[in-house]
Amino acid sequence: MLVVSNIGLRTNVHLVKPSKFLKSSVRDFIININNDYRYMKTGYYVSLHAEILGNRVIPSTENIVDAYRLPILLVRASKAGVPTLPYLVTDSVKQIMAEFTFPLVIFAVNPFSFNGFKIAQNRSALYRAVKSLSMNYRYAVCAQPLYGEMANYKSFFGKCDVVDKENVDEISRKVYETFNIPVCKLHIQHVGGEAYLCGFQALEMEEISPSDLNVISSEIMEISEKGGFD
Amino acid sequence: MTRIACFVEKYNFSYSKEAEALQNFKQTAESMGHEFNFMFRNGLSEIPKYDAVFIRATTDPLYTAYVVSKTAWELGLKVIDDPESIRVCANKIHQYRLFEKFGVPHIPTLFLNKEEFHHKQISEIFELFGKPVVIKAPYTSFSKYVEKVACETSFRDVAKRFFRRSDFLVVQKFMPSRFDWRVGVLNNEVLYVCKYMMPKGKWKHGVKRRGKPSFVWGRTVSLKRDNAPQRLKETALKACAVVGCGLYGVDIKEVNGAYVVVEVNDNPSIYRGYEDYRDKDIYEKIISQLAE
16 A cells, blocks of 8 residues: 655655656555645646556545536435535526525536635625626536535545534545545535535645644554555 | 437537537437437536437536536436546546557657756757647647747746646647548547648647637548548547547547547537538437437
8 A cells, every 4th residue: 555645644654745656657556645636736646647557546536526526526425325405507697596595605616716615695696606606607606505504624534523513424424435535625514403515625735734634644554554445 | 219418508509510510410319219409507407307418518527518427427328428538538648648558659748747847857858859849738629728839938938827727737749740630439430530731831720810819720621431541540449449438539640651649539529511521420320329
């Protein structure tokens, strides 16, 4: 098992930097640890390189692309039993208003915006959010109803940095089981004692704390002791 | 009867020859007893009502077309272009790595990493490939984001722009030609063969007009697939075999009698009077594949 990481981990497992791995032709089971796996970023190319070499790798490029494309994330997560809310992919404000009532949470579905979401409490705020996130109506957005409160949680190997918060732990575990993305941030909506998956995002390097590093390192040690994944 | 959704964007109807080809698809499907409806991005919730999805809007994992393809795939529908083909064809790094792995003859290629982009590397590239060289962003399509550079200053300028979206770029040897072969392939069979001519004095099929947003395109010369060189068709099929079993347009250069693959494109252009000029059955073959 080889760990390729751009994060300084505290582990005895064999670990290499992405730049070194990308020049190698190593044949092994690869765990790709990166704060940012977005399409066409280094984290993505590490998984691609491992796949081209014929290695088993987590996460796979297919899962990376799917997890960061919100409508696909929701379709696949929902199939895996993760609670999700209704959503609409469109660039039409009228269509969103016909389907849902305010307030709404709007995510971008375009090649350039990856960060966060906008909340629209009324019609004018919705127009502003859609215009901005669709890059002047050039791309689609993903609208979801806002029934409760939005929150985000860091997730490492399917384990969340939260204790006893509704079913957040279960969502985090199922999202990890579905997409195998070891490091990510989940956007979750809390509605009447239930949690619903709304979005998925990369972590900034600064968001990873020393205690997070310990969590990631111990997870890797555990996988290593088991001799890899089942 | 198969219910086919054709995913399009408004721009697919802005060029008359493409709009006419789309109408040909619809008429052909209906004459074969199938239902064929155009689906725009506001109609994605309709996907489960169909048996097959045919994507004509530009594909990329970051565009809505990928969401359509993957959603349909997850629902078990027949899809052209399938998500795997989109992922391989839309990322030229992925594609050339597969060509290297499976021995597909292609233009001499190097990959440039954003983290290791410095003077020495540029000098080594010029030394290896000579001047000029071609820099391609992995997400290139329709001749966009492909530029020729002959000095370090322009190399840095182009690379800096392309590195904004991708941490890796493709650098290739410049191999000028009067035309690129375009071989249309469907499910491992040659569908049509054309020559994409370069506009006079230009080095690629589509060139942006200086100071204007519009492009000038070279002519398309079509020939019957049965009359195309056998080795050309074999090269195209070998390139497609490493990508998948979908609908592809393979760009090939003929250099000193040898055929080298420029790239395999999913979602190839099909315009009335161009790609379909010699082999009129391409609409029927694609619809049959969707309805299979």
